[in-house]
Amino acid sequence: MAVQVLIPTPLQKFTSNEASVSLEASSVDGLLQALEGRFPGILGRLCDENGKLRRFLNVYVNSEDIRFLDNQSTTLADGDEVSIVPAVAGG
Numbered sequence: 001m002a003v004q005v006l007i008p009t010p011l012q013k014f015t016s017n018e019a020s021v022s023l024e025a026s027s028v029d030g031l032l033q034a035l036e037g038r039f040p041g042i043l044g045r046l047c048d049e050n051g052k053l054r055r056f057l058n059v060y061v062n063s064e065d066i067r068f069l070d071n072q073s074t075t076l077a078d079g080d081e082v083s084i085v086p087a088v089a090g091g
Contacts, residue, residue, distance in 0.1 A: 001078035003031060008086050014042040028059060029072045031082060046084070058085045 005021050015021060016039075023038065025031035032053075036043035047053055052072070059066045060083040066074045076082070 003076050004081045006083040008084055010086060011045060014039050025076055027076055028066055028074045031076060056087045058087055
């Protein structure tokens with residue numbers, strides 16, 4: 001099942017400057033592995049050494065924050081849109 005992934009500008013250097021990529025995955029975890037398979041090195045920017053998403057990244061599936069779904073176990077369906085959004089901080 002194809003899933004559309006929106007890549008934030010700071011990570012596009014890992015995706016050959018592609019802002020959006022289509023990948024096959026049935027869960028967010030599977031999507032992270034598919035991203036790494038297609039763009040080696042990107043996983044280290046997205047996940048810590050334990051395989052958990054870095055805390056400064058927010059991931060949305062069809063505009064729903066995965067923290068309110070099943071986190072990285074959130075299932076994906078054909079045609080879903082996944083957005084990777086770096087957190088913004090400041091004051």
